[in-house]
Amino acid sequence: MNRSRKHIVIGVCSFLLSYLIVQTRNEWAPLHAWNRAFADVSLFMLGLVMVIGPIVRILPVLKGLVAWRRSLGVWSGILALIHTIIILDGWVEWDFTRLFFIFTPFGQEWVLHPGFALANAIGIIAVLYYLILMITSNNLSIKVLGNSAWNYLQSKTSTLYLLVLLHTLYFLYFHKPENPNWMKGPFIAIIVLIFLFQIAGFAWTIRNRIKKK
Template sequence: MSRGRKHIIIGVCSLLMSYLIVQSRNEWAPLHAWNRAFADVSLFMLGLVMIIGPIVRIFPVLKGMVTWRRSLGVWSGILALIHTIIILDGWVEWDVARLFFIFTPFGKEWILHPGFALANAIGIIAVLYYLLLMITSNNLSIKKLGNSAWNYLQSKTSTLYLLILLHTLYFLYFHKPENPNWMKGPFIAIIVLIYLFQIAGFVWTIRKRNKKEGRAKMF
């Protein structure tokens, strides 16, 4: 299947998933519901990128999934960018300083909130890195950068994943924790599932190498 068709399939699925998530939160303000939906689907897409590698190591018959990784990563970045634009345009009205301050109705002033500021700073770094990965996620970049440099850049997806986990963790559990959000459970499940597959992939790789060394010694 061509990369263009993969982008169309993933794009349609992304928008459909976002729509369904919004419908599950009809008690939320539409702006906030769409904002969170795009962020949730972006995280899900990145989770798939992280989990494909270990799955293919354990089940080589599924190696065709690897060809979907680049498109999944691009759409994860697109959704994260939409999430950011909604915040910038619909919430802070392009006053970037408000990403680090919380308005207090009692004092009627904006005050710096360390946790809120740090979480948003991490989010900004993640989006910028997303943009870098998206811009270079093409054959022309491979040619210009060279295979070694391009592979090094793209291999840092785990760093991006960690940044997004920290950003999401704060807004799910620490920023207004009294607000209901059914994503809290699935968020933990995604983290656990990804790390279980990564551990399984690591163990499988070691066992496979040991078997090869064992067979080599027999001869």
């Protein structure tokens, strides 16, 4: 399947999955439900990007999955960008100070909230990182940057993953923790599974190296 068709398949699946997630959150305001749904699916796709490498190391017969990794990464970034635009337009109304200040109590003075500010700052850095990876995720960038520089840049997906985890962790567990969100369980499951796949891939690589000696 060529790259265009991969993008179409993943794009359609992205919006369909986001829609299904929104349907599970009927008690939420529509804007908030869509905002979080796009963020959830973006995280899920980034998780797939992170596990494809270890899976292929363990099961080389699945090497065809590698061809999907770039498209998954691009769509993870697109959904993260949509998530950001919804916040900027529908919530903070392009007043960027609202990304760092909240009103306490409701309706009164806006005050700096360290945890809230830090989580949003991390989110902004992650989105900028996404944009860099998306812009350079093409053959032209490989030619311009050279294989070595391009591979170095694209290999930093683990840094992006860590930023996304920290951002998501705060809003799931620390910002208004009393609010119900069924994503709390799957979020931990995703982290554990990715960690296990990474460890398994590393162990498999060591095993193969020992066998060759």
